[in-house]
Amino acid sequence: MLMGDGSSTRHLQLLTGRRVEVELIGMEPETHASCQLPDEVAELSGPLLRRRVWLRCGAETLMWAESWWNQQDVQGHLRDLRQPIGTNLCQGRVELFREVDGLGQVESEALEQGFCVSGPLWCRHYRFFKGGRVLAVVREVFSPALEAYLGSSAMAPS
Numbered sequence: 001m002l003m004g005d006g007s008s009t010r011h012l013q014l015l016t017g018r019r020v021e022v023e024l025i026g027m028e029p030e031t032h033a034s035c036q037l038p039d040e041v042a043e044l045s046g047p048l049l050r051r052r053v054w055l056r057c058g059a060e061t062l063m064w065a066e067s068w069w070n071q072q073d074v075q076g077h078l079r080d081l082r083q084p085i086g087t088n089l090c091q092g093r094v095e096l097f098r099e100v101d102g103l104g105q106v107e108s109e110a111l112e113q114g115f116c117v118s119g120p121l122w123c124r125h126y127r128f129f130k131g132g133r134v135l136a137v138v139r140e141v142f143s144p145a146l147e148a149y150l151g152s153s154a155m156a157p158s
Helices: 008-016 039-043 071-077 085-091 109-115 144-150
Strands: 020-029 048-057 060-070 097-106 121-130 133-142
Touching: 008 020, 008 048, 008 060, 008 144, 039 121, 039 133, 048 071, 060 071, 060 109, 060 144, 109 121
Parallel strands: none
Antiparallel strands: 020 048, 048 060, 060 133, 097 121, 121 133
16 A cells, blocks of 8 residues: 555555545645645645545544645645545546655554554655646555554564
């Protein structure tokens, strides 16, 4: 799931057998004030918006995500903010290319509280390309609850 170039929300739906529901946390202008942005955000032309969401399948919170968009692109491609990005893009029959740019682990008190676990938490970030240009940059953080579907993420002793 971390390295796949398919839709994370589609994977969640297939794993759980439940529809993915989006809780919009916020969507606000990005001022580039944060030094913790993925480097690839600099490839987007401004003005930028940052969208943050929790993704749930039934009662389980399985993912947190944030994405950065050019303001005009958001208006043209994310028609229903209560739906996952992929659902919005598929409705418009948008042809995209996704490139995973980074994998890692994060420690965040807010995310640990949201998932009701302690960290570190697995994450990845990637870019969506449309017509050869960056459409959006997405960062996803995965709940350890996914291990119930995928198996343990613990490293085996060598």
